[in-house]
Amino acid sequence: MLPLMIDSADFSQKLGLISRNVEHTEAFLARGTVDFHLPGFMLPVGYRLIKSRYGNEYRLVTIDDGKPYTAYAVRLTFHKEITFPHGAATQVMVWRTPRAVHQRVISGLPQSFFQWVLSEYDIVVSDSEQTGDGQWFWLRMIDWAFSMNYRISVADGTVGEEWHLTPVSSYAELEERWIAFAWRYDRDVHPHPRLVISKA
Template structure:
């Protein structure tokens, strides 16, 4: 099972190439000309300013169906503003659609601040969660990754969704019923200890059985 990275130094290294103009432009070029690309702004309920498109790209990273990409691109600047690589995982003995993990990055350029304000959350809840029922915390996050997940878990509770804390070493799934419970788990979920790789957060549209186990995901 891939680990949850919360160390800032590792996060910066993972996404450094997207912060370089030439490499960002190269990714833009490869995404917009991909064979299996579709505009999902309506599905995600995102109203975008002129020049922006929210795209889903299938089979570019791998020919198999175990991952796809979502990107907010700016066609005027020919740049990638928001990038999300969604990995399909398996939940054993669970009657639902596959769980997913997110590898998420978004631009720090102030020119995109307005359009980015709600995109990540709408993609998370309106698009991914609507289609796959369960989202696992991402193993490679944005520079504000842990804060993004804290917000989404809090938002999920407010929306009446199910939030869980999963410890892989003991295969224990702990229900997080409210904000107080989420606050009390903060140290376990977002620490930088060596065993942090075995802790995951889950948001689900359905109640999960206590005995659920997560299968490994190949990187």
């Protein structure tokens, strides 16, 4: 399915308010985490990049006014139905703080994390719902993927039970043919088109 365009997600509203961010960050830390090393990302002093011990959720956490604060968060899900028989990863719950004090630190983090996901799992599929920021990010990463000679496809699940992947040969073709198809506001159709980036 193509990604449904949505307003800010619930988790964004929760993490966007400092008091609620602190509350959710404390709860995330209390459940158990381990430090995570992201290749190529220089972790500044005062920040920790961590992963949940019990799931595929990652956060960049710092101390803000003496309390733990999430500056960046992302969760991964895994599935095979769209790219069967190959597995794929999807980034869900992607969030980054709007606070200016953290922008220098997180400016390249979403791209670096996406590139790591692709290097680890070979195939990344877009989420079924995206905000305008999510669309912008995917367009940027597709442009990058073309520069790396990776494969870009549109997955269409609107007909029957199987997903049909159509290769996209260029960014120009994506703009001319697929953007309007991939991002729309129709809730009856939105789960059925997705964008796929694969290394092979």
